[in-house]
Amino acid sequence: MIEDVDLRDPRADEILVRLVATGICHTDLTVKARAGGVGAAVLGHEGAGVVEEVGPAVRGVRPGDHVVLTFASCGSCDLCRAGAPSYCELFGPLNSGGVLGSGDDTLHGAGGRIGGSFFGQSSFATHALTRSSNTVVVPRTLDLAMAAPLGCGVQTGAGAVLNVLRPDEDSSLLILGLGGVGLSALMIARAIGVETVVAVDPVASRREVARRLGASLVLPPADDLVAVVRERTGGGVTHALDTTANTQVITQAFDALARRGQLVLVGLGMGELRIDGSQLMSGGRTVRGCIEGDAVPHDLIGELASMHESGALPLEAIVRHYPFELINTAVDDMRDGSAIKPVLLFG
Numbered sequence: 001m002i003e004d005v006d007l008r009d010p011r012a013d014e015i016l017v018r019l020v021a022t023g024i025c026h027t028d029l030t031v032k033a034r035a036g037g038v039g040a041a042v043l044g045h046e047g048a049g050v051v052e053e054v055g056p057a058v059r060g061v062r063p064g065d066h067v068v069l070t071f072a073s074c075g076s077c078d079l080c081r082a083g084a085p086s087y088c089e090l091f092g093p094l095n096s097g098g099v100l101g102s103g104d105d106t107l108h109g110a111g112g113r114i115g116g117s118f119f120g121q122s123s124f125a126t127h128a129l130t131r132s133s134n135t136v137v138v139p140r141t142l143d144l145a146m147a148a149p150l151g152c153g154v155q156t157g158a159g160a161v162l163n164v165l166r167p168d169e170d171s172s173l174l175i176l177g178l179g180g181v182g183l184s185a186l187m188i189a190r191a192i193g194v195e196t197v198v199a200v201d202p203v204a205s206r207r208e209v210a211r212r213l214g215a216s217l218v219l220p221p222a223d224d225l226v227a228v229v230r231e232r233t234g235g236g237v238t239h240a241l242d243t244t245a246n247t248q249v250i251t252q253a254f255d256a257l258a259r260r261g262q263l264v265l266v267g268l269g270m271g272e273l274r275i276d277g278s279q280l281m282s283g284g285r286t287v288r289g290c291i292e293g294d295a296v297p298h299d300l301i302g303e304l305a306s307m308h309e310s311g312a313l314p315l316e317a318i319v320r321h322y323p324f325e326l327i328n329t330a331v332d333d334m335r336d337g338s339a340i341k342p343v344l345l346f347g
């Protein structure tokens with residue numbers, strides 16, 4: 001539903017951003033599905049736009065700057081200071097508190113308070129209130145309509161590869177799930193020279209995109225996936241990334257790992273995992289969760305933006321644009337797999 005609501009003025013440490021584009025991420029759909037009892041809210045957390053106004057305490061961001069928005073973090077807890085803002089002690093309240101009704105009040109409509117400040121932005125709107133911790137200034141040459149998903153989905157997949165898995169040219173990487181996150185991981189792996197990338201997804205059109213982006217082996221999910229992967233990679237993969245949050249798929253990914261292999265999990269909402277403890281031990285294997293690609297967004301988003309501008313991160317392979325008014329069509333296309341990364345454009 002699209003309607004006019006009031007956004008309060010920026011406080012001393014806040015930034016008012018006019019959105020140019022915003023991606024849709026699966027977390028928006030997950031929260032929408034769960035938020036039935038919470039009441040009206042504005043979601044959206046892959047915004048990109050132009051700064052209109054900054055509070056007097058804001059440093060490093062000026063009116064007119066082009067910015068990519070990302071997740072919010074406090075900047076002062078032990079984890080933020082250790083360079084791990086995606087594990088910020090206040091991650092929950094700062095990113096979903098406003099939508100759950102406990103956080104900041106930024107939006108009001110005819111019926112009263114509306115949940116806002118989602119990921120410190122609520123970017124399914126023409127304007128957003130942000131802070132410098134989740135506002136990354138980017139070059140004016142960067143196409144904001146392509147860059148919007150850098151703030152969450154692309155950062156999540158790319159960061160999981162660059163910051164956590166860290167494969168090299170001789171590694172083999174298995175990617176489960178070829179949505180925006182999985183295909184971003186694939187693009188980055190190819191960009192850093194990983195030769196062997198096995199990509200798995202039930203949707204044929206997504207497998208075709210993976211093939212075009214340089215996956216060496218593309219497969220639909222299957223009961224014998226582990227055997228096929230083991231055979232084609234000479235005994236198992238050195239690295240694996242699960243984006244599906246499907247516990248059966250995760251078990252397969254674990255079973256496909258070579259000795260000392262590492263599996264990273266980035267899918268939201270997975271249940272209890274079943275993995276063989278002695279396989280974990282005896283092979284020196286690792287299973288690890290990862291939020292937002294372990295990114296320090298002010299570093300990683302800049303790096304990804306320049307890779308995109310140089311042609312090494314072809315986001316146009318996954319992005320499909322829609323006018324903002326067609327947000328529901330974009331969501332439907334994302335759900336049925338026909339759009340990989342919908343990005344909404346403000347007219």
Ligand SMILES: [Zn+2]
Pocket residue numbers: 073074075076077078079080081085087088089090
């Ligand atoms: Zn923090």
Ligand SMILES: [Zn+2]
Pocket residue numbers: 025026027028045152153
């Ligand atoms: Zn997201």
